Amino acid sequence: MALFFALWEAVFLVVPFNPLFISKPSQIALGLLDLVSSGDLAHDLTVSAVPFVYGFSAAVLVGVALGVVMGWRPRVGYALDPLMTVFYASPLVALAPLVVFFFGVGVGGKAMIIFLLAVFPFMFNAAAGVRAVDRLLIDVVRSLGGSERDLYLKVMLPSVLPYIVAGARIAIGRALIGVLVAEFFAASEGIGYAIARFGDLFALDRMFACIIVIMVIAVVLTQGMRWAERAAFPWRRAAG
């Protein structure tokens, strides 16, 4: 990592690039410092975090609920699966202008795009988790006098949870794409808007600074998820 930045910096000593089209790490660091000290970065991140939280939370709730029903009721699964696959596989980003048109510029439209991108991993993984529930374990709990509620709490939930967390790891990346795309299209503030604006202004040092911040956030969230997963599901350590 350090070597990568060192090489990047070194290339500039030899090749006289036009600073309008490319920047170097030392300048990016200065730009980052500037963004941090001025409070612009914090402001943009806060603005972007709001629709992220809304869209992601909605994706968890709707995705898991739909996924569980799809996994548990084969008919619903058969009916919905082709449609959902179409949405999951296709570049939903193409729908972004339409979403902004329907839901407006601002939190609503952004949250909707994030939701659309993040909901499918939750849905498919929850459905797969429910389908993978071991019938034997259901028999075990029933034979020991377990109620319907016991089946959900003591068998279904623990079996499905790791699948949902695995889905969340994929969904985080897609939701961050959602943030950027939404703000590229229509926004007046936010981290995605900042990247687009600095790009337009040829302020490449600050644009790169924002990009690196987004990358760090993505890695931290995804890795954090992985750590949380390991801490929360110790029984999967050997299997996984």
Next chain:
Amino acid sequence: MTTIGQRNGGLDVMAAYIQARNINLAFRPSQRAPVRALAQFDLDVAEGEFLSIVGPSGCGKSTFLNVLLGLLRPDSGDLMVDGKRIAGPGTDRAMVFQEFGLLPWRTVQANVELGLELKRLPPDKRRAISRPLIDMIGLSGFEQHYPHELSGGMKQRVGLARALATDPKVLLMDEPFAALDAQTRDIMQAELLRVWQQARKTVLFVTHQIEEAVYLSDRVVVMTRRPGHAKKVFDIALPRPRDYEMRVTPQFNDIKLAIWQSLRDEITA
């Protein structure tokens, strides 16, 4: 109480602890022809008896255990345990499953305590029951281990302890040692006999291995091929406690041969 003619039982009808009379059950998979699993199945089991069921694959042995456990409802017939009709799962019966059926997200202790937890026993009472059981199956020190950290034999010990935890009268064992290697299986058989002699449960043991059935049981029931019912009942008049060396005696082998001959007709016919 209606008594239907006793076809295959060896024991007094009125005294039998478990009474199965004319049990019929067919599976009806959607879009396929129904499969008759049990037909006119009769069986009597005495209290505290160790009874094994052998039979060809798919003859309904496991189906009968699941009926007895209360997970499957027969189409017709009477099934009584201790004079009470079976209407569903109950704490007077517990099953040890072939594939162990341990909850992978629960430690050894939490798996053993599962039935107690479902009975809403407070944690301290659960612990008081699970601790001596875990000692008995030789897994002290492994209380906080997860199933994936255990060997097959250890897993099935947990399965056995879990079944015993709710103190059932009847222990149902569905090929409990089939997934274990031969040596572990020998050890588990001896362990089971030891536990059974201590706890004096009525045991119904389904197996494919005639030797295992003879070694463990007071009586061995041979079932017909599907739709299954009891074909012949063998009394195993071997003294107890039984040891491993007993398996190479002529008497033991005579019994094995007799059961094999009875079973062979069902497999090859």
